[in-house]
Amino acid sequence: DTAVSQTPKYLVTQMGNDKSIKCEQNLGHDTMYWYKQDSKKFLKIMFSYNNKELIINETVPNRFSPKSPDKAHLNLHINSLELGDSAVYFCASSLGTGPAVVYGYTFGSGTRLTVV
Amino acid sequence: DQQVKQNSPSLSVQEGRISILNCDYTNSMFDYFLWYKKYPAEGPTFLISISSIKDKNEDGRFTVFLNKSAKHLSLHIVPSQPGDSAVYFCAASANLTPLVFGKGTRLSVIA
Incomplete structure (x- = not known):
């Protein structure tokens, strides 16, 4: 399936930890977002x-x-996690910027991060 | 500062009737406007867009209207269906900048 996939879907971690969320798109898009x-x-x-x-x-x-190892990946690293970082993080991709935005961004399904 | 505002957090409409979702913006540099639909535990899904040089764009049951002088756009869904129940986000882009989103309006279509 062509899509934007992000992992993990849920992440519960303690304050002060370092964590990463991965994002991959196989749409051939050249711009990615968090x-x-x-x-x-x-x-x-x-x-x-x-x-x-x-x-x-x-x-x-x-x-x-x-961190972007290649055009298809944009990972998010978070150091020294704080309570206020608890949120849902969405990765997205698009075919360039500017007028291409008319075709919209494709979003991943989100990662719910809970810092305890 | 909110550049894109959706002042109605929720809207309930009967099946078959028209749903009208509103959006206001403050940045006169916005040149593209988009609507996204979001179901729980999923990412937003692109629905329809409009360029600032137009005042209307239609795609099936969905029509977006843009009033530049009022800095206002609206999404019309007709006829509304139960499957349209979701959170709708208005978004805007200025030149090459990433999309700026509103807070969303939760639409409930009642059968």
């Missing part, structure tokens, strides 16, 4: 990555870092 949906249900952009150009939302703490 979004965070917090308790208030807003979907907020964290990162976008296009042909090795990383655009960071300046409000994202530097404990969060994206």
Whole structure:
């Protein structure tokens, strides 16, 4: 199936731990994103990555870092997890930016991260 | 600061009737607007989009209207079906920037 897949679907971890969420797309898209949906249900952009150009939302703490081994993967690493990091994290991909956005992003099914 | 606002957190509509979901935005640089549909435990799914040079785009039962002067867009679903029950997100893009999303409106279509 062509899709954006992210793993794990659920992640429960203790404060202070380091964790990673993996994302892979087989759509041939060249831009990938990480979004965070917090308790208030807003979907907020964290990162976008296009042909090795990383655009960071300046409000994202530097404990969060994206890693892209190739065009099909954009993993999210989180260091020193805090309670406030609990949220649902969505990976997405698109066919470039600009006018291609009219075709929309394809989202993964989300990773629910709970920090205890 | 919310650049994309969906002021109605929920909406209930009877099956067969029209559902109208509203969205307001503040950034006049937005040039593309999109609607996404989201079921529980799934990612948002692209539904329909509109360019800022148009005022209407239709796809089957779904129509999006854009009023640039009012910085307002709406999604019309007619006729509404129980399977349309989901959270609908309005999103917008300015030039090359990633999509900015609203908070979502939960639509319940009652049989």
